[in-house]
Amino acid sequence: MRHALKTFLTTLVALTVCALANAQKPTPDEELALAALEGLMAQPSERALPIIKKVLGGTQTTLIKQRALFVLSQMDSPEAQQILLQTSRSTNAAMRAEAIRSIGIGGNEKSLDALQDVYRTGDAEVKQEVLQAWLIAGRKEAVYQAAVDAKTEEEASRAIHILGAMGATEELRRLGNRPNPSSGLLEAYAISGDLESLRKLAEGNGERSVRVEAVRRIGIIDGDAARQALRQIYATSTDPEFKDAALQGLMIAGDEQGVLTLYRAAKTSDEKRSLLRMLSTMDGDAALNEIDAALAGTNATAQPAPAPRKQEQKK
Numbered sequence: 001m002r003h004a005l006k007t008f009l010t011t012l013v014a015l016t017v018c019a020l021a022n023a024q025k026p027t028p029d030e031e032l033a034l035a036a037l038e039g040l041m042a043q044p045s046e047r048a049l050p051i052i053k054k055v056l057g058g059t060q061t062t063l064i065k066q067r068a069l070f071v072l073s074q075m076d077s078p079e080a081q082q083i084l085l086q087t088s089r090s091t092n093a094a095m096r097a098e099a100i101r102s103i104g105i106g107g108n109e110k111s112l113d114a115l116q117d118v119y120r121t122g123d124a125e126v127k128q129e130v131l132q133a134w135l136i137a138g139r140k141e142a143v144y145q146a147a148v149d150a151k152t153e154e155e156a157s158r159a160i161h162i163l164g165a166m167g168a169t170e171e172l173r174r175l176g177n178r179p180n181p182s183s184g185l186l187e188a189y190a191i192s193g194d195l196e197s198l199r200k201l202a203e204g205n206g207e208r209s210v211r212v213e214a215v216r217r218i219g220i221i222d223g224d225a226a227r228q229a230l231r232q233i234y235a236t237s238t239d240p241e242f243k244d245a246a247l248q249g250l251m252i253a254g255d256e257q258g259v260l261t262l263y264r265a266a267k268t269s270d271e272k273r274s275l276l277r278m279l280s281t282m283d284g285d286a287a288l289n290e291i292d293a294a295l296a297g298t299n300a301t302a303q304p305a306p307a308p309r310k311q312e313q314k315k
Helices: 002-021 028-040 045-057 062-073 078-087 093-106 109-121 124-137 140-148 153-166 169-176 183-192 195-202 208-220 224-236 240-253 256-265 269-281 285-302
Strands: none
Touching: 028 045, 028 062, 045 062, 045 078, 062 078, 062 093, 078 093, 078 109, 093 109, 093 124, 109 124, 109 140, 124 140, 124 153, 140 153, 140 169, 153 169, 153 183, 169 183, 169 195, 183 195, 183 208, 195 208, 195 224, 208 224, 208 240, 224 240, 224 256, 240 256, 240 269, 256 269
16 A cells, blocks of 8 residues: 555656646647656566657657656666666756656665765756755755755755755754754754754854744744743743743744733833733733723822812811
8 A cells, every 4th residue: 555655646746747847738749648658657667768768869848758757767777767867967957857856756776876966066956956856755864964065054944944844853953963053944943843952952052143043933833832931931031132032932923821921920010011012912802901901000090099078077
């Protein structure tokens, strides 16, 4: 069952890729060629390969040649894999992208390893295509190494984003142990719900701006533990910037009850005013109730109680 599901998914991916590559509906001739290529998938590779090579070297449309690359990815033949790798370095962007994706779909270990060189020498577009291939193939370590070796913040963030999509918690945490973690790493932690790693960064000795942002990103995580962590950070921190980041996190999380709890526990008028303003922006009943209570309290203290009437003296 698992094998059948994998086959179905890989075929679905291939069909989607080709459909995106050619927005127009296939012509009758293309539909016939596509059907013929589908039939080749049931043939032994030694019989199918010469026909595929003829298609790739002929005058067929890009759509047909892309489907031929997918058929190659389903072959164990070393020659088929070599053709895919050659095409992954092509100057034809559409064919190159499909070859790289097909390597990811095919899952050939040697071809996936060979994409390391394609990644190192490619531009930003090629790098993204290789990352996507590794994503399809589940190559977490390769994507992790791409993040480690990244030359720019943007390049590192792209690899980290892919690790987040892969659910690569261990690899993301290993990146967090390195100096000067990328801002993309904070986003990946938040999206994957890794509260432990965000708190570790926030409470560590790293760059201040990263620590503050880690506190703020906790608000993206959905759950009582994240909301409780933000309340605790606010209540225990003496640094205004960290307290403000915790409040922003509570705002992102929509934790009206948490802000209300902090408001009621506030020790100074300035702090109460700040928290009440935030409550009022959260558009909940709690803010209205506290505003009403605050106004009632003001009126009670601002307006003196009427003096009791003097009783008339008895004559």
